Amino acid sequence: MKRLLLCLGLAAAPFTAAAADAGRFDPARKAVEQGEFKAITSILVAQDGKVVYEHYFDAQGAQARRDTRSATKTVAGMLAGLAIADGHLPDASARVFDHLPPARRQNMQHPDPRKDAIRVEDLLTMSSLVECNDEQQFSRGNEERMYLIEDWVQFYVDLPVQGFPAWMPKPADSSRGRSFRYCTAGVTTLGEVIQTAVGEPLQAYAQRRLFDPLGITAPEWQLSPLGLAQAGGGLGLRTRDLWKLGQLYLDGGRVGGRQLVPATWVRQSLSPQASPREDADYGYLWWLMKVPDGDAVTIAPAMAGAGGNAVFLLPHKRAVVVITTTNYNERQPHALTFKLLTRDLIPAL
Template sequence: MKNAFLGLCMAAVSFAAPAADRDAFERATLAVEKGDYKAITSILVAQDGRVVYEHYFDDDDDGGADARRDTRSVTKTVAGMLTGLAIADGRLPDASARVFDVLPRARRRHMLNPDPRKDAIAVGDLLTMSSIVECNDENEYSRGNEERMYLIEDWVQFYADLPVQGFPAWMPRPADSPHGRSFRYCTAGVTTLGEVVQSAVREPLPAYAQRRLFDPLGIDTPQWQYSPLGLAQAGGGLALRTRDLWKLGQLYLDGGRVDGRQLVPEDWVRRSLSPQATAREDADYGYLWWLMKIPSGDSTIVAPTMAGTGGNAVFLLPQKRAVVVITTTNYDERQPHLLTVRLLTRELLPAL
């Protein structure tokens, strides 16, 4: 499956695209303008590396093509890209590197709830939302819920201090879970991954991201969010233009290549887009990529997705050799991700 999937991705640069259905895209425009999908701010569809549809629905004074859009947890996927680059640069050995061996020593020395199992947490555990600490953003009672993290200054120490997760009889243990991992969505873990990468490359995370990822893609002036102590937040809040988001998706659709050169190692792309944990019934999880199972006609396709709160998404559609970017401000809507998937499947996929 892994080789076949990457083969589909690589095919994105080697086939001629059929003509996109302009009338169908016009119907999508009208549906969004009517409010059928609430507060959609932009849509971009690219096929075979070319934009075939692009529309901005927000006010020109605050939006449009030049607006940097906070797509929330889409940032997490960027953190996974930077991790792969740090490994390629020889700054991290691989995904098995132990997190607390890379972080400043004070993190372990001042740690609450010390435990050898915490010492063994690896980069791969953070990439797959499956570390042993009790951290679950989808559980308001979780000690590691991200809303609790934002109440203190030191977000990485917040993660380091968390206790080990308990596994009562009704919760499968990691060894009994698919891929041997117990998935629990944990922003604090990816926030910590940002400091791991920064410590490994010995360079501020935004500077490393600009030099190794954004500049080669022609992405300028990204807007990072920072912790109270000045750490760039790898777990969310990075604001990019809609076309910037397309470039990041296109990079992985093309197997890590841009302008004829390998920017991100092909093997890292392959592993990132392969199931590493089971998140829920309709999605597996790679290295900070959602592997969404999306209905398409009479079948289901797997669409690797960068996803953020409000239904913000960058979908890779290897079978269509396409990338779809949808940005929104549906933060207060019930099940906003379902709105985005419905827009994709009802309005945009048929146009391809």
């Protein structure tokens, strides 16, 4: 589950937009059908709020709810913004333990004042001080260890504080003052923070405040063994649902003439908050990908999940691109998706 949405019904069979538009995307379709990008399951391209290309490469078609894997994390960031807008959380600086059941702190292993000071923003930017790193197999907080126990949130709460040996930059020495370490358990915990703050199950709040206004129906949530909706990954959404979520942020949080997510939250979410690597910055649970644009580089915010599943915002093209895959066991699946985007899809726009 490492790293990676207008309301129209579609038949389950493979669908392609009007031929006049679709022809521009023939090179992409042919490359996928010839296996160059392994197991791509769907592509949707929307420009100026309208679908200009849509194709399904598997038998499940348009109605299939795709496992978005870690693209779910971006949805958690949207819900955090809504919880703040609704007055359930003061702002992103809210302390996490002020909005978790008291037993979490009372039963904590490795108690530390620095853990008490963890804020919602730390979870949104993958930069809390506990030792949690999904990209390090020896990390105590690696998500694969979390799935072995019942209580996924307590798993995060019990983690010790990260140590910073001489060869590892301390947060104060890191870009934007944050030590980025990809941590699914932290976003899982953010889900319970939101749930506790709003006073209703996370999935019910998400449906009422986000999905219903967008016309997204019957999402398939993954649940923890204790019944918590997993904010950190696995949410099942249709390809058009993913487009609706991406279009919402491309449009500054507005849908149907209504401001659904505050514009200020959208701007904060799509602004660099941490710097995990040279080719990407990180916002509030959004990847900010650096995409070649002629002789320049443009920023493409992305929801991203394992296997190369992705929703890309292309502000310079006024476009949203959704790519779903089942490349979970392929080497560098995100690179395959990025190549499809930059070589075949962006030029067609």
